[in-house]
Amino acid sequence: MNADNKIIDGKAIADAMKKEIAAEVAAMLDKGIEAPHLAAVIVGEDGASQTYVSSKEKACHSVGMTSSVYRLPEKTSEKELFDLLDFLNKDDEIDGYIVQLPLPKHIDETKVTQAIMPSKDVDGFTPYNIGLMQLGLPCFLPATPFGIVELLKRSGVETEGKHVVVLGRSNIVGTPVSVMLSRKGKGGDATVTLCHSKTKNLAEITRRADIIIVAIGKPLFLKADMVKEGAVVIDVGIHRIADESAEKGYVIQGDVDYDEVYKVASKITPVPGGVGPMTIVSLLYNTLQAAKRKR
Template identity: 60%
Template structure:
């Protein structure tokens, strides 16, 4: 078993991004600017947004954080999104999900300017991805593609099974793994809660990507010997032995699955850091596009 280290990979990419920012500013361009909107006090969301702000500082980006109370109206949130859409200094922004139940997530996602949608969730960007056109890829799938690429993991002709069909991870991941690209050319099976014989499907996978949100769901008997296993899930489990009172578990029972896998991502330290760095890559690309437009 070999570890796919998302933390080390994300740090290496941050160094590359910081160098690109230095070149951009040396040529008279401005620092890329990433903004984030946080509604409510969800602990996991707050931690995730704080990581994004810190990462912006590390690579030389400008960052802005807009915080709203949980009872903020949908109208007020949409007004802020419109302001960011029209703020020429902001290259990209994200609205941290999940949102309070009284706010329509679809309406919010569609309100974001596709050219600033660095989370890659806007229907326009998802449609371009499906057609293989240049676009902002959804952050988590983009991060997984980067990991597979940088670890030189062969995907062409492989059987890839994905557990979970969310529009954030599973569905876009299935499209990316089947496309005609360096990381791609897989035969993909997208499984979900209604899939029959899930265990048997997983056992056929050369590459198994798990994005279910159920702690330690995948066990060793579900995994083919020598499979590449990518664990997207992260769940807080009560753990009195920890100072924090909890431990973090992935969707894969790591200790036993690692004995069968050829490559595996840990939790934490696997896909999570790559999701954050993907936002930085998308924001840098947005800044580059604007720089090219302004120079024409």
């Protein structure tokens, strides 16, 4: 936890999880078992995606895992991509792989997620794994929602009996984290309200929340007057906003008006350094589980 007890330090918590994963990988190597291998597929030149994949690659090496990246040009056809996915599905050396989103518009993301072998779906995006998650059965949980739940648990935020309001109903964050927080057991047992663009009287709903998770894709969307005193606020958004006065020519902002909401929240995640590191370490965790199942 950060020295400021209000701030939930995702980087510190992710680093602790990395140490746990690295110890398990080292134990595998000591027994003569190959290190887990995570592959990533990226199509096109999206800057944020390139940065994210590089971060995943670096994180893999930091815990002793093997990684490989398949970089395909923007004009790659669906058939060419599916041929690669078929190869990755059949390659026994690959324990898990991810296809970095977003994909170019001419490629159907739904078809792509359906083409990934569920036992290698360490992003937890395939319909098979999503179905298992809905039923509360063992599966690869989506990395960002899993990271959020782990962040709450490890920072001492109780969810049992609490009212959690989730802003955003995407299949990547909002919908799965709502399911996970409402499930029976530690890290769940919350009463969850899932809000979206058609929700009426949004501020009235958020003001009743004990925990607010914001994954709406709009910079500085959640304002202080939408948050009750003492609520916990988790910011999933990350935006690069042009700012000529900044050293890099831009600033990083989340979906939460951090400076103002900080004043009323009991705990809050920063951007960067909150949810982002947890997403990456969750991917490493899933890859380790995939490798252990195979071996």
